[in-house]
Amino acid sequence: MGKLDGKVAVITGGSSGIGLATAKRFVEEGAHVVITGRREKELKEAAAIIKRNLTTVVGDVSRLEDLDRLYAVVKEKHGHIDVLFANAGAGTIAPLEAATEAHFDQTFDVNVKGLFFTVQKALPLFKDGGSIIMTSSVTNVLGSPGFSAYAASKAAVRNFARAWTMELKDRKIRVNCVSPGPIDTPALEKTTGLTAEQAKQAAVQFASQIPMGRRGKPEEIAAAVVFLASDESSFITGIDLPVDGGLAQV
Numbered sequence: 001m002g003k004l005d006g007k008v009a010v011i012t013g014g015s016s017g018i019g020l021a022t023a024k025r026f027v028e029e030g031a032h033v034v035i036t037g038r039r040e041k042e043l044k045e046a047a048a049i050i051k052r053n054l055t056t057v058v059g060d061v062s063r064l065e066d067l068d069r070l071y072a073v074v075k076e077k078h079g080h081i082d083v084l085f086a087n088a089g090a091g092t093i094a095p096l097e098a099a100t101e102a103h104f105d106q107t108f109d110v111n112v113k114g115l116f117f118t119v120q121k122a123l124p125l126f127k128d129g130g131s132i133i134m135t136s137s138v139t140n141v142l143g144s145p146g147f148s149a150y151a152a153s154k155a156a157v158r159n160f161a162r163a164w165t166m167e168l169k170d171r172k173i174r175v176n177c178v179s180p181g182p183i184d185t186p187a188l189e190k191t192t193g194l195t196a197e198q199a200k201q202a203a204v205q206f207a208s209q210i211p212m213g214r215r216g217k218p219e220e221i222a223a224a225v226v227f228l229a230s231d232e233s234s235f236i237t238g239i240d241l242p243v244d245g246g247l248a249q250v
């Protein structure tokens, strides 16, 4: 018996990093999974890894017509959703004095507007309760010099969870956030804009600030998401679960 036997799950940003690791775990736990991401090539690679019980849909969560297309596929294939992992996110380093309007807009378009409508447009497909998990970030409490727009967008995600917990309680939909610390995914290098060697050095330095002394793995976030998606967390809603080696606590 898997923890998610027979459940229908949608994962945004499911073709890489945390989303891909979670899609793998969800399928291992018995779920039927629909993933979306912007790049067809990455989605095909994900399908080659996962092989069964997986549907891929190319789409950008900041484009409302793409979300409509995603949910039309889910409706036709499965008729409903039990679990939504709203995970797609964007953000690059942009100190206050250097950030451009385009950078600000892109960060908020994906992380705030995109996530808002990812959840709103899924709601008609939640028929019998369910679980929504959203990827925030440890930066939602820490603040992050150089990443302030990103951190603010992730604080918005945390706040959505508080509001939607109340708005969706009568429909028996639980709403929680997972907040990763630094996790080894392709995003980490992309966001910092460092060379591989610089990133390695920065990682060693940064790891010393993390109580557990290392960066996390995508699978360690996936494990937390499986818990929040499954009935094992049936009395948990509205929380922000940090998975960060203790970073948010120091």
Ligand code: NAD
Binding pocket: 012, 013, 014, 015, 016, 017, 018, 019, 036, 037, 038, 039, 059, 060, 061, 062, 087, 088, 089, 090, 091, 110, 114, 135, 136, 137, 138, 179, 180, 181, 182, 183, 184, 185, 186, 187, 188
């Ligand atoms: P990643 O780059 O490996 O994966 C990101 C995924 O999101 C990709 O599949 C990408 O195609 C997708 N995506 C990005 N913008 C999209 C859009 N507009 N529409 C649809 N899909 C889009 O990154 P990751 O580290 O796995 O990031 C996943 C989430 O975790 C993000 O929300 C990120 O902000 C958050 N996060 C990551 C870290 C970290 O250290 N890696 C830390 C805290 C939070």
